[in-house]
Amino acid sequence: xAGITEGIAWTDEEYIEWGVRLGKxxxxxxxxxxxxxxxxxTAPLWNGKQFTREMEKAYEQMWQxxxxxx
Numbered sequence: 117x118a119g120i121t122e123g124i125a126w127t128d129e130e131y132i133e134w135g136v137r138l139g140k141x142x143x144x145x146x147x148x149x150x151x152x153x154x155x156x157x158t159a160p161l162w163n164g165k166q167f168t169r170e171m172e173k174a175y176e177q178m179w180q181x182x183x184x185x186x
Contacts, residue, residue, distance in 0.1 A: 117161040120151050 123138065125131035138145055156162045160170060 117167075118152060118155040118159045120148060120155070122148050122151075 122144065123134045125134050138148070160167045
């Protein structure tokens with residue numbers, strides 16, 4: 117939700133590899149930190165009220181589909 121792909125893991129092994137890599141690679145950590153700071157201007161994750169409204173809307177849509185039997 118913040119637009120950062122570094123650290124995404126699909127398996128337990130990948131998760132551990134990312135942890136080790138982030139622990140050892142200072143440049144990578146700095147890049148991720150810069151992306152996080154930049155995402156504060158655009159990513160809804162950093163706007164709690166907007167994020168909550170969007171999540172509530174998604175839940176309502178899912179509930180409506182459930183009621184309609186879809």
